Amino acid sequence: MQLIIPVYQRNYDWTIDNCNQLFNDLVKLKASNRPKHFFGSIVTTVADTIGNNRLVIDGQQRITTISLLLIAAIHAVNNHEMEIEDELKIDYAFEVFLKANFCSGARKQKLVPIENDMDAYDRIFEGVEDKFIENSKMTRNYKHFYKKLTIGEKPFTFDELLDVIERLQIISIELEATDDAQLIFESLNSTGLALTEADKIRNYLLMSLLSEEQKECYKNYWQKIEVLTDYNPSMFLRDYLAIIQQSQRPVQINSLYYEWKKYMDGRERKTELIQMLEYAEYYNKVSKGCLGSDKLSVKMKHLCNLKTDVVNLFFIPFLRYADKQKFDEKEVYDVIDLIENFLARRIICSIPSNALTQVFCALHREVVRSYKELSDAGIPHSYKYADILSYHLLRREGNYQLPRDTQFVEAIKQRDAYHLPKPAQVFIFERLENSINGEKNDVAKMFENKEVSIEHIIPQTLTDEWRVMLGQNADAISEMYLHTFANLTLTGINSELSNKPFNIKRDGYIDKEGNKQPGYVESIYRLTNYVKACDKWTEVELKNRADAIAATFLKLYPLPKTEYKPLARPIDEILFEDESFNPTNRNIRGYVLFGESHSVSTWKDMLVEIVEKVNEKYSDIVDTLYDAGAFFWSSPNEPYCTKLSTGKYLWTSMDNRNKIRCLHYLFDKCSIDESELVLLLEPIKNVQS
Numbered sequence: 001m002q003l004i005i006p007v008y009q010r011n012y013d014w015t016i017d018n019c020n021q022l023f024n025d026l027v028k029l030k031a032s033n034r035p036k037h038f039f040g041s042i043v044t045t046v047a048d049t050i051g052n053n054r055l056v057i058d059g060q061q062r063i064t065t066i067s068l069l070l071i072a073a074i075h076a077v078n079n080h081e082m083e084i085e086d087e088l089k090i091d092y093a094f095e096v097f098l099k100a101n102f103c104s105g106a107r108k109q110k111l112v113p114i115e116n117d118m119d120a121y122d123r124i125f126e127g128v129e130d131k132f133i134e135n136s137k138m139t140r141n142y143k144h145f146y147k148k149l150t151i152g153e154k155p156f157t158f159d160e161l162l163d164v165i166e167r168l169q170i171i172s173i174e175l176e177a178t179d180d181a182q183l184i185f186e187s188l189n190s191t192g193l194a195l196t197e198a199d200k201i202r203n204y205l206l207m208s209l210l211s212e213e214q215k216e217c218y219k220n221y222w223q224k225i226e227v228l229t230d231y232n233p234s235m236f237l238r239d240y241l242a243i244i245q246q247s248q249r250p251v252q253i254n255s256l257y258y259e260w261k262k263y264m265d266g267r268e269r270k271t272e273l274i275q276m277l278e279y280a281e282y283y284n285k286v287s288k289g290c291l292g293s294d295k296l297s298v299k300m301k302h303l304c305n306l307k308t309d310v311v312n313l314f315f316i317p318f319l320r321y322a323d324k325q326k327f328d329e330k331e332v333y334d335v336i337d338l339i340e341n342f343l344a345r346r347i348i349c350s351i352p353s354n355a356l357t358q359v360f361c362a363l364h365r366e367v368v369r370s371y372k373e374l375s376d377a378g379i380p381h382s383y384k385y386a387d388i389l390s391y392h393l394l395r396r397e398g399n400y401q402l403p404r405d406t407q408f409v410e411a412i413k414q415r416d417a418y419h420l421p422k423p424a425q426v427f428i429f430e431r432l433e434n435s436i437n438g439e440k441n442d443v444a445k446m447f448e449n450k451e452v453s454i455e456h457i458i459p460q461t462l463t464d465e466w467r468v469m470l471g472q473n474a475d476a477i478s479e480m481y482l483h484t485f486a487n488l489t490l491t492g493i494n495s496e497l498s499n500k501p502f503n504i505k506r507d508g509y510i511d512k513e514g515n516k517q518p519g520y521v522e523s524i525y526r527l528t529n530y531v532k533a534c535d536k537w538t539e540v541e542l543k544n545r546a547d548a549i550a551a552t553f554l555k556l557y558p559l560p561k562t563e564y565k566p567l568a569r570p571i572d573e574i575l576f577e578d579e580s581f582n583p584t585n586r587n588i589r590g591y592v593l594f595g596e597s598h599s600v601s602t603w604k605d606m607l608v609e610i611v612e613k614v615n616e617k618y619s620d621i622v623d624t625l626y627d628a629g630a631f632f633w634s635s636p637n638e639p640y641c642t643k644l645s646t647g648k649y650l651w652t653s654m655d656n657r658n659k660i661r662c663l664h665y666l667f668d669k670c671s672i673d674e675s676e677l678v679l680l681l682e683p684i685k686n687v688q689s
Contacts, residue, residue: 002053002100003044004112005060012064012117012138016617019141021258022065023148027155029164039168045175053103054174060113066165067111068124068138070097072145075127077158081150084158093162098125113138134647135623144616197256198234204261205269213270221273228277228284236283239312240276242361248595248675249357250313279316286315293329299336303343305430305444307423310353311339313360318385321364327385334386341557342393344431345403347424348553349411355399355577358675366392373567383564390562398578405559412550418454418483422447425454432549433490433527435556441525443490452525455491457537458482459499469502469536477539486546490525493518502537569683576663576677583656583679590680597680604652607659608642610677611650611666618670625669631662 029037040062044054056063070093076082077090084090095101100110113121120136132139149156156164195203202222206214229236234253241263242250251259264272285291287309289301303311315336322332346353367388374381393402403411420428430443446452458466458478467474481487500509508519520528530548534541571589574581588606590599593613600606615622625632626648633641633649641649651662667674 002047002103002105002107002110002112003063004047004053004055005064005114005117006055006057009056009060009114012061012113014061014065014137014141016141016144016619017258018061019065019144022062023069023145026161026164029167030156030160034167036167036169037164039170041171041173043173043175046177057175059170064111064113064117064121064138065141066168067098067121068142069145069161070165071124071127072142073149073156073158073161074098076146076150078127079150082154082156082158086159089159089162093158097165135620137620140619196234197253197260198232198237200257201237201260204257204264205273209269217270217273221270221277224277225273225280228280233280235309236280236312237276239283239309239316240279242313243279243317244275246361246365248361249673250361279320282316282319283312285319286312291319291332296329296332296336299333299340301444302340302427302431303336305423305427306343308353310356310360311343313357314339314363317364321368322385331384331386334384335389338386338389338393338560340431341560342402344428344553344557345408346401347420347428348415349403349407350415351401351403352399355675358575358577359396359400363389363392370564370566377567379567387562387564390560391564391566394560394562398575400575400578402560405554408557408559409550409554412485412553413546414484416483417485417488418456429454429490429527431556432485432552433525435552446492452490452492455489456482457487457489457502457505457531458542461499463499463501465501466499470538473539477542481539481542481546484546485549486542489520489523489527489531491520491523491528502534506532506534572681572683574679574681575675576660576667576679577674581660581679583660586656587682588679589682592678592680594676603656603659604642606679607652607662608644608650610663612644614666614670614672615644618672621670622666625666629665631665 025037040059042059042063043057044059045057047053047055073082074090074094077084098110099108101108109122109125111121112118117136117138120133120138123131123133124138124142149161206218206222209217225233225236234256237260238250238253238256241247241256241260245263286300287304289297289304291297291300300315318335319332322335343356346356367385370388370392371383374383396402417425417428426444426447433443434440443452458470458481460482462470462474462478470477504519506520508517508522511517521532523532530545531537583603588600588603590597591606591610592598593610594617598609600609611622622632626634631651633651634647636643636649637651640651640653642652643649652659654662663677664674666672667677
């Protein structure tokens, strides 16, 4: 029987991570006493050929991958790079799993891939390496398996590998020619709502426990976690994993279950659930803005208005730490205030938010590490948490920075505040409105209930009256100020005021029915106070209001100050994403890539190693870069290039700036977040001129 992949199926596309997961499962299966390991379902139907051949409707990726693994093992034995006890098992594996000698067609391989993959598979099958199709994922995965079987700590003999493969268990669903294969396939994959990552994690944590312990752990821990996370624990579990593992960033939500399984290897389920519940309680406090005192809760709810969960990565471990250290209310308040300051300045200065994840993953660890360095050095101090936190916020540059006053004030006067994302708009205008003394207005709730909106004082469409008031530069003034803070206020009667003349907007008017319609003078919002006192609305008033609003923001969010200075470090950690970094005349000691540390002594070694490590994960993309740009070549250009493999050369004879540019190019093409790389450099020595 042949297994034929129909032409309508996708190409073979298992990643290196998929292959590693399968391989690691097989290694664990070998070490266990389990007779079987469930490998999923295989759905086939009758092929339109003579004989017993089957079309593979579902399962082609797993069938193909196991075939590549077996071929790699057979070639490794033939090349004397893998041990075997029973030589007859080579023929057995070949004939039973890889060949179909008695099928009716000329092709005798059991697997018949689609045309795009068949040539690559057949060349791998024959084992003539110089004829391999290098840009094929089949070739990539075959070579990856070959290395795992033959290099370093070899996990299997051939006999052992064949044994664990034969212990893989499948559900084989064989459809008849009269069955609707597509309908059955859809039913298999779309039966109701798909399991969430949290569902999978719950099952993983509970299913291995005995019945009574399952019930106990579900009731005492998991059920409470669900309540604390509003019955949607996936995002909490993502943040929890990042915090516990001290990651640079959380995993993608669709990879959460896979990463969770790796994390839980060797950990005790109940112990983990107890810890998860503790962290879930802090998650609830942060996400609800309920911190045990009215003052702290009100402060935290300001950040809740932003509707961003990125702050959880900082506040969950910080609040837990604050409780253990018995921080008083002021200490906690000052920390929340600093984070609010950091976010507000960045929002107004329009700094991209994609860098915040890495900042908030690292921030609490950095403060605690600073405390530890002082303690280890035996240096007495009286630094509060906020003192050290201020230093770590102020030291950041580029996309990670806390904007300074000059940049902040300029942005306040020029920022298009009208088109801010709605949560940011609610956050900023609520803070601006309630920074002015007087009874607090719950602007966030008013926005939610559609009781308030943002009002342009100069209307978006200029009328003749407005052109006269603004003067001969009316269009230029309107264009410059229209959407800025200076020309915006809060109102509950936006549509009624519309583009009416300024004096009517200010004082209101009598409608056709003789009813008084309110203007700014009746407004409950303190943001209109300045406008109420104006006789006209021209560029002079706009400039004055812009200055007043800038002064209010500076009072609300003063630039943090700190007397804390870190101890001298033996090494500088440079974020690759830091655009201001200058690598000229800097000595490198190592780097951190994908969370793993590596030592190097030259920039060239660093460049070559990183390219090779990226190639391991993204070889299908990296392969397309050769001869497509200025760094990757398919032919040698001595002495400027370094050979990576046959037909692959990297340009390495260039200065450090260009080496950095090469990595930026590589990361961009592979869609790798630049926060995944940190450079470890010797500190700059103080040199007197």
